[in-house]
Amino acid sequence: MTIRTLLSAAAALALTAGMAQAQVVGFSQIGSESGWRAAETTLTKQQAAERGIDLRFSDAQQRQENQIAAIRSFIAQGVDAILLAPVVATGWDSVLEEAKEADIPVVLLDRQVDSSDDLYLTAVGSDLVHEGQVAGEWLVSAANGEDCRVVELQGTTGSSPAIDRKTGFEQGIAGHDNIQLVRSQTGDFTRAQGKEVMESFLQAENGGKDICALYAHNDDMAVGAIQAIKEAGLQPGEDILVVSIDAVPDIFQAMAAGEANATVELTPNMAGPAFDALAAYWKDGSVPAKFIQTESKLYTPSDDPQAEYERRKDLGY
Amino acid sequence: MLTIRSLTKRFPGTLALDDVRFDLRAGEVHALLGENGAGKSTLIKCLTGAYRPDGGEIRLDGAKIAPRSTSEAQELGIGTVYQEVNLLPNLTVAQNLCFGREPRRAGMIRTRAMTRAAQDMLDPYGLDIDVTRDLGHYSVAIRQIVAIARAVALSGKVLILDEPTASLDAREVKMLFDVVRGLKARGLGIVFVSHFLDQVFDLSDRVTVLRNGRHIVTEDIAALDRLSLIEHMLGHALETEVADHATSHDAVIARPEMLTFRGMGRAGVVGPFDLDVGQGEVVGLAGLLGSGRTESAEYLFGLRSGGTAEDIKGPIPIDTPRKAIAAGFGFAPEDRKTDGIVAELSVRENIALALQARRGWARPMPRAEQQRLARMYIERLDIRTSDAEKAVGDLSGGNQQKVVLARWLAMNPRFLILDEPTRGIDVGAHAEILRLIHELVGEGMSLLVISSELDELIAVADRVIVVRDRAHVAELTGAEIRADTIVRAIARHDEIGEVA
Amino acid sequence: MQRTLTQLAPQLVTLAAVVLLVWVVFPGFLDIRLVDGRLVGPVIDILKRGAPVALLATGMTLVIATRGIDLSVGTVMAICGAVAAWAIDGGFGLGGALALAIVAGLVAGLWNGTLVAIVGIQPIVATLILMTAGRGIAQLITEGRILTFTHDGFAWLGSGTLLAVPVPAVIWVLTGIAAALLMRRTALGLLVEAVGINRRAAALAGVNATVLLIAVYMASGLCAALAGIITAADIRGADANNAGLWLELDAILAVVIGGNSLLGGRFSVAASLIGAMIIQTIDTGILLAGFPSEYNLVIKAALVLVILVLQSPRFAAEWRTWRAARAEPRPAGQVQEDAP
Numbered sequence A: 001m002t003i004r005t006l007l008s009a010a011a012a013l014a015l016t017a018g019m020a021q022a023q024v025v026g027f028s029q030i031g032s033e034s035g036w037r038a039a040e041t042t043l044t045k046q047q048a049a050e051r052g053i054d055l056r057f058s059d060a061q062q063r064q065e066n067q068i069a070a071i072r073s074f075i076a077q078g079v080d081a082i083l084l085a086p087v088v089a090t091g092w093d094s095v096l097e098e099a100k101e102a103d104i105p106v107v108l109l110d111r112q113v114d115s116s117d118d119l120y121l122t123a124v125g126s127d128l129v130h131e132g133q134v135a136g137e138w139l140v141s142a143a144n145g146e147d148c149r150v151v152e153l154q155g156t157t158g159s160s161p162a163i164d165r166k167t168g169f170e171q172g173i174a175g176h177d178n179i180q181l182v183r184s185q186t187g188d189f190t191r192a193q194g195k196e197v198m199e200s201f202l203q204a205e206n207g208g209k210d211i212c213a214l215y216a217h218n219d220d221m222a223v224g225a226i227q228a229i230k231e232a233g234l235q236p237g238e239d240i241l242v243v244s245i246d247a248v249p250d251i252f253q254a255m256a257a258g259e260a261n262a263t264v265e266l267t268p269n270m271a272g273p274a275f276d277a278l279a280a281y282w283k284d285g286s287v288p289a290k291f292i293q294t295e296s297k298l299y300t301p302s303d304d305p306q307a308e309y310e311r312r313k314d315l316g317y
Numbered sequence B: 001m002l003t004i005r006s007l008t009k010r011f012p013g014t015l016a017l018d019d020v021r022f023d024l025r026a027g028e029v030h031a032l033l034g035e036n037g038a039g040k041s042t043l044i045k046c047l048t049g050a051y052r053p054d055g056g057e058i059r060l061d062g063a064k065i066a067p068r069s070t071s072e073a074q075e076l077g078i079g080t081v082y083q084e085v086n087l088l089p090n091l092t093v094a095q096n097l098c099f100g101r102e103p104r105r106a107g108m109i110r111t112r113a114m115t116r117a118a119q120d121m122l123d124p125y126g127l128d129i130d131v132t133r134d135l136g137h138y139s140v141a142i143r144q145i146v147a148i149a150r151a152v153a154l155s156g157k158v159l160i161l162d163e164p165t166a167s168l169d170a171r172e173v174k175m176l177f178d179v180v181r182g183l184k185a186r187g188l189g190i191v192f193v194s195h196f197l198d199q200v201f202d203l204s205d206r207v208t209v210l211r212n213g214r215h216i217v218t219e220d221i222a223a224l225d226r227l228s229l230i231e232h233m234l235g236h237a238l239e240t241e242v243a244d245h246a247t248s249h250d251a252v253i254a255r256p257e258m259l260t261f262r263g264m265g266r267a268g269v270v271g272p273f274d275l276d277v278g279q280g281e282v283v284g285l286a287g288l289l290g291s292g293r294t295e296s297a298e299y300l301f302g303l304r305s306g307g308t309a310e311d312i313k314g315p316i317p318i319d320t321p322r323k324a325i326a327a328g329f330g331f332a333p334e335d336r337k338t339d340g341i342v343a344e345l346s347v348r349e350n351i352a353l354a355l356q357a358r359r360g361w362a363r364p365m366p367r368a369e370q371q372r373l374a375r376m377y378i379e380r381l382d383i384r385t386s387d388a389e390k391a392v393g394d395l396s397g398g399n400q401q402k403v404v405l406a407r408w409l410a411m412n413p414r415f416l417i418l419d420e421p422t423r424g425i426d427v428g429a430h431a432e433i434l435r436l437i438h439e440l441v442g443e444g445m446s447l448l449v450i451s452s453e454l455d456e457l458i459a460v461a462d463r464v465i466v467v468r469d470r471a472h473v474a475e476l477t478g479a480e481i482r483a484d485t486i487v488r489a490i491a492r493h494d495e496i497g498e499v500a
Numbered sequence C: 001m002q003r004t005l006t007q008l009a010p011q012l013v014t015l016a017a018v019v020l021l022v023w024v025v026f027p028g029f030l031d032i033r034l035v036d037g038r039l040v041g042p043v044i045d046i047l048k049r050g051a052p053v054a055l056l057a058t059g060m061t062l063v064i065a066t067r068g069i070d071l072s073v074g075t076v077m078a079i080c081g082a083v084a085a086w087a088i089d090g091g092f093g094l095g096g097a098l099a100l101a102i103v104a105g106l107v108a109g110l111w112n113g114t115l116v117a118i119v120g121i122q123p124i125v126a127t128l129i130l131m132t133a134g135r136g137i138a139q140l141i142t143e144g145r146i147l148t149f150t151h152d153g154f155a156w157l158g159s160g161t162l163l164a165v166p167v168p169a170v171i172w173v174l175t176g177i178a179a180a181l182l183m184r185r186t187a188l189g190l191l192v193e194a195v196g197i198n199r200r201a202a203a204l205a206g207v208n209a210t211v212l213l214i215a216v217y218m219a220s221g222l223c224a225a226l227a228g229i230i231t232a233a234d235i236r237g238a239d240a241n242n243a244g245l246w247l248e249l250d251a252i253l254a255v256v257i258g259g260n261s262l263l264g265g266r267f268s269v270a271a272s273l274i275g276a277m278i279i280q281t282i283d284t285g286i287l288l289a290g291f292p293s294e295y296n297l298v299i300k301a302a303l304v305l306v307i308l309v310l311q312s313p314r315f316a317a318e319w320r321t322w323r324a325a326r327a328e329p330r331p332a333g334q335v336q337e338d339a340p
C-alpha cells in the first residue's frame, strides 16, 4: 500500500464519520421574489438548525439554469438530500436522474414538476383547492344562513393558485344559495391592484352597500381592498366581511384592528415536513407518500392576531 | 414611349402640378427645367409612384399606368435617382446596390457573389471603392453615383435623374455624362433635371420647361439659346447675369485683419493649415470632392477640434459649434438634408432656430418677431412656400437650401462658412444669392465659400485656396483667380505659389 | 386656445367615444356625488387611478419627442416609492422622504440621459438596463418585502383630497400644466423638437443637444418619482416587485394614442394626457362592466387597436378619398380606373 492510498482511505473514513454526525442537505431556492418566499427561506434555515442539519443554501434568482447548476454541485459534494423549490415545472428530468443515480433523495418544496414521480422522494406542498374550500366554508358559517353577496379578488389570471383557489371557494360555498358570488375580477395578487379593483366593485355595487363579503385570493390584495373600503366610508370587517388566504403578518395587523375576519394559512414551513420525511427515510429507508400536504389552518380574530403578527413579523415576509 | 397628359397634383395650399403634359422618346435625353418649386420633383414623384396624382394620365408604351410605389415603377421599367440620395447609409454599398435582389442560394444571401455583383455594377463608372463598407462612410458624391448605378441596373426603359450632378465635381460630371450617353445609345429614355444650364445644353436633346406647376414649352435644344431658356423659366429676362457681379480682380485689396487660424486640422484628415481672414473678405475654397474642403470647414466651425483661433482681441475658443457660434461664426453645411434642415419644423422655426439657440431656452423669441424674420427672408431670398408655417421638408429642394441660408443670415455672423451654397438653386435665385454675398461683405461680414462651381468662386472670391489630397496646396489672389489657374492647381500643385 | 382645441380634437373625440361606450355598458358611469366633502364616482376614480400613467406619459412625451424612449419609468417608480417608504420609516419626515424620492428619480434620469446623450447608447437599450436592474435596487431597499409605513401626511398624497378632488388627480394635472407651460412658454419645446427631428442639424445650429437630452430623461425620472410616490402613498407601502410593473408600456401607449410620433419631433403633452385618460377609462370600464378577467386584456387590446387604426394617417387619407369620391363621382379616364 502506498502512502497515497493510505491517506485517501483515512480521508474517506473521516468523511463518513463526519456525515454520521450531521446530515448535509442542499436547498435550491427560487429566489426572494415575495415575502412569503423569504419567510420560507428563513424557516427552512431555522428548521435545519433545530435538527442539527447542515444546510447548504443556494438562491437561484429565478433562473432554472442556476438551480440545475446548484443541484449538480450538491451532487458533486455528495450531500445526503436535496430540497428543491422549482422555478418552472419542466426541464428537470436529466438533473433529477443524476441525483437518483447518486442515490441522493430529492424533496420538492411548494411546487410540482412535470417529471416522472420516481425521480424524487416526495413533494411537500399545500393543496390550493383545499385552501379556497376552507375560506368558503368559513364564509358559509359566518353568513349564518343570511343572504350574502360576495365579491372576489382573483389572483393573476390563468395562474394555478388563482384557478385552484377559485375552484376551492366555489366548492366551499356549493349548496348554500344564500351565498352569491356577484363580481369576480383579477387583482394580480398585488396590493395596488387589489385596491383599484375593489374601488370599482364598490362603485358598481351601490357604493359598497350591496356587498356583504370580500374573498381575496391572497392577503396582499385584501389589505389593499381594506383601504379602499375604508376610503369609501365603510367599515371593513363589519360592513363588509373580509376573508383571504396566505396568513402574512400584515393581515394579522388588520385582523387585530378588526378590519379583517379570516385568513387561511399557506405555511412557509414546507421544510419541517420535508425534514421529517427525510429523517424517516435515512433511518430505515421508509418511503413517504408522493405528496405531503401541509395544513391549511384557518385563523380568525379569536386566534390572538397580535401574537400571530409578532411571531411572523421577523420571518422575512 | 412615355406620355403624360393633363397631370395635376395638389398639396394643401399649393397646386404643384397644373394640367402638365410631357413626353419622352426612346433614346433621348429630355431635360426638365424650371425654377425652384416649379414642380419638377413632384412630376417625377408622380411618375415613380411616390405621389398619387389628383388627375391626368400617364402612358408607358401606350398602356396607362399608375404606379403606387417606387418598386412598382421599377418593375414597369422606370428607375429613378432622386434629388436627395435615398439609399440606406447604414447598409454596405453592396447591400444597397443589390437591395431586394440579393443573390441567394437556398434562401441565404451569398455575400461573396453579392460583393462581386456590386463591383461589376460600379465598374462602368470608374469607381473603385470597397463595396463592403457602409455607404454612410462615403461622400455624397459617391453615394450619388451608387444610387445612379442602382437605378440604371434596375430600370429597363426610363431613367430619371433629378439633379444628379448637384453634388458632383467636373470630373465626376463628365464620367456620369459618358454613362448617360451610353445608356441613351442603348435606347433608354432619360429624364434629366438640372439647374446647370451648361450641362443641359451639353447633354440634352429636348427641353421641357415648367413654371409654377404649369407646362410652358417643349422644344429641341438646338432651337433655344441660353437667354430664351432662362426667360421661359423665370417668365422674364434675367436682368443681372452672374458675370456682371464678378469681383474685379485687377488689384489685390488689403483688408483689415480679422481672424487668424493656426494649425487647423490633423494629419490624415486635412492639413494642418493656417488661415487668415480679413474683414469683408471672401475666401474661396476650391478642390475636388473628398479633397478635404468640407473637413477644413469643419475644423473652422468646431465640428472637429484641432488648432487655435484668434481675433484682434485675443484667442477665441472654437472647439464646439456652440462656441464657434458664440464667437460669431456661422456654417451652412453641404448636405442640407442631414445637416441643415429640420424637416418637420416650419420655415419660420427653421429660420429662427440658430438665433433661438443662441438666446437660450429661457428667452423665447416672440412669435411676432419670428414671423417678421421669416417674412423678411422669404421675400429677400424668394423662398417659394405657401406660407411661413409650411414644414420645410415639404418645400422644394432649392427652397430648403435657401431656408438654411436664411437661418445663418439672420444670425448676422461676422464669419460665415458656406459649403456649396447654391447647390440645387435655380438661375434666378443663384444670381440673387451672389448679389447677397456681395452685399454682406460690403457690410463687413467675412465669408468662406466652398464650391465646385469655378464660375461662382471666380465671381465672389477675393482669394482662392486650393485643396488637394487633404492639404491646402495653393493660394491664388487678384488676377490669378481664373478658371484655368484654378483647374491647374487642382490638378497639380507644383506651378503656383505653394502654401503648405 | 382655439387652435389647441382643434389640434386635440381627434383625442377628445376618442375619449368621448370611449366614455360613451363604457356608459352604455355601465349606466352609472357618469354619476358623481359629494360624500363627506369628497367627490366620488367612476369618473373621479379614473382621474385618480390614471395618475401614474398620466405622470409617466408626461415625461415619456418629452423623451419620445427627442426620438428616444424611456423603458425604465416603471422600475424608477418602484425605486422612488421604496426610497420614500424607507425614508418615512427611517424618520426623515414627509419633506425629507419626498425630497429623497425625487432626487432618486432625477438620478435615475441622469443615468439614462448620460448613457444616451454622452455614451451614445440607443435609448431603448440604455433604458432597458435600468428597467431590468432597477427592480433589484428597489428590492434591496425594501429587503424584498412590502415596506409598509403609517404616516397620514404621506398617505394623503395617495388617497387624500384637495377641495374634494383626489390629490393624485391634482398632482398629475398640475404637473401636466407645468410641463406644457415650460415647453411652450419658453423655447424648450422648439429645441426639443429640433433635436428629435434632426439632432445633427440642431447641434450645428447651436442647440445644446447633449444637455437637452439629459434634461428630458431627468424630467422623465422626475415624473416617474411622482408616480412612484403616489403609488406607494396609495397602498401605504412600497411593493418593489409590483409597483409600476409594465406601466412604461401604458405610458408609451398613452403617448401614441395622443397622436405623438415615436419617431420624435412634434409633440403635445396635453394629447398624451388625454391618451392616458383614454387608457384608464378603458381599464376602469372593463372593471365596472364585470366581464370575466380572462377578457380584460383582449378587450383592451381590441379597443386600442381600433383607436390606433382610426387615428392612422393612412386611414384618414383613405377616408378623405372615399368621401371625395362620393361627393363628386370621378370623371372618366381617371388614373385609378385601370391601375395595375
Ligand SMILES: Nc1ncnc2c1ncn2[C@@H]1O[C@H](COP(=O)(O)OP(=O)(O)OP(=O)(O)O)[C@@H](O)[C@H]1O
Pocket (backbone or CB within 6 Å): B011, B012, B014, B015, B016, B034, B035, B036, B037, B038, B039, B040, B041, B042, B043, B083, B384, B385, B386, B393, B394, B395, B396, B397, B398, B399, B424, B426
Ligand atoms: N409633400 C409636400 N407637401 C406640400 N407641398 C409640397 C410637397 N412637396 C412639394 N410641395 C410643393 O410643391 C411645389 C413644387 O415642388 P417641387 O419639389 O416639385 O419643386 P422642384 O421643381 O423640384 O424645385 P427644386 O428645383 O427646388 O427642386 C413647391 O411649392 C413645394 O413647396
Ligand SMILES: [Mg+2]
Pocket (backbone or CB within 6 Å): B040, B041, B042, B083, B396, B397, B398
Ligand atoms: Mg426638386
